[in-house]
Amino acid sequence: QVQLVQSGSELKKPGASVKVSCKASGYTFTSYAMNWVRQAPGQGLEWMGWINTNSGDPTYAQGFTGRFVFSFDTSVSTAYLQISSLMPEDTAVYYCARVGGVGDTPIFKDFEYWGQGTLVTVSS
Amino acid sequence: EIVLTQSPGTLSLSPGERATLSCRASQSVSSSYLGWYQQKPGQAPRLLIYGASSRATGIPDRFSGSGSGTDFTLTISRLEPDDFAVYYCQQHGSSRTFGGGTKVEIK
Numbered sequence: 001q002v003q004l005v006q007s008g009s010e011l012k013k014p015g016a017s018v019k020v021s022c023k024a025s026g027y028t029f030t031s032y033a034m035n036w037v038r039q040a041p042g043q044g045l046e047w048m049g050w051i052n053t054n055s056g057d058p059t060y061a062q063g064f065t066g067r068f069v070f071s072f073d074t075s076v077s078t079a080y081l082q083i084s085s086l087m088p089e090d091t092a093v094y095y096c097a098r099v100g101g102v103g104d105t106p107i108f109k110d111f112e113y114w115g116q117g118t119l120v121t122v123s124s
Numbered sequence: 125e126i127v128l129t130q131s132p133g134t135l136s137l138s139p140g141e142r143a144t145l146s147c148r149a150s151q152s153v154s155s156s157y158l159g160w161y162q163q164k165p166g167q168a169p170r171l172l173i174y175g176a177s178s179r180a181t182g183i184p185d186r187f188s189g190s191g192s193g194t195d196f197t198l199t200i201s202r203l204e205p206d207d208f209a210v211y212y213c214q215q216h217g218s219s220r221t222f223g224g225g226t227k228v229e230i231k
Binding site: 035045046047061062095100108109110114115116117 | 169171175181212223224225
């Protein structure tokens with residue numbers, strides 16, 4: 001079965017960096033792009049962008065350029081989100097998410113699979 | 125950017141009642157590109173509906189989606205205790221955006 005397992009909670013000081021991981025299993029990693037979604041405390045969902053796990057090309061949504069970097073390592077079927085120059089406003093739960101499909105064939109573009117979320121807290 | 129506006133912000137209903145949630149887009153969205161999610165506190169969102177009206181795997185048939193163009197609806201025919209949660213719509217016809225959510229709470 002498809003699983004996305006994310007790394008644990010992080011507590012960081014302003015100005016530091018953080019790298020969140022999302023380990024995929026149950027499918028061929030390069031068959032599906034990986035998306036990232038942010039949810040600030042008590043707020044709604046914000047799509048951050050996605051990375052093509054074949055070409056490596058990332059696409060960043062408005063508001064998520066500059067300090068946010070998507071990457072992956074196919075050898076361990078893991079996608080990464082790195083955030084630099086952290087600010088208190090970056091405090092949020094970050095989710096990785098994958099679209100729906102059958103086996104290694106994407107069928108629809110809604111997010112059928114989600115990681116459990118990683119809480120990043122930025123505080124001095 | 126397509127803005128999705130969900131209404132109402134909060135819906136107060138009793139178990140067994142019918143819930144009707146609205147999602148309005150700032151410009152037309154193809155029906156194929158509209159989905160609905162349920163989120164409970166401390167949990168990741170769960171896909172309920174894709175393509176505006178198709179139920180995702182394992183979703184009970186009391187959940188239904190409809191609509192086209194700029195107006196979409198999620199209907200829960202008879203609320204069960206497990207259905208009290210926050211619901212989000214998302215479009216992926218032009219980039220991707222989420223609506224602000226509707227909280228369905230117990231009256």
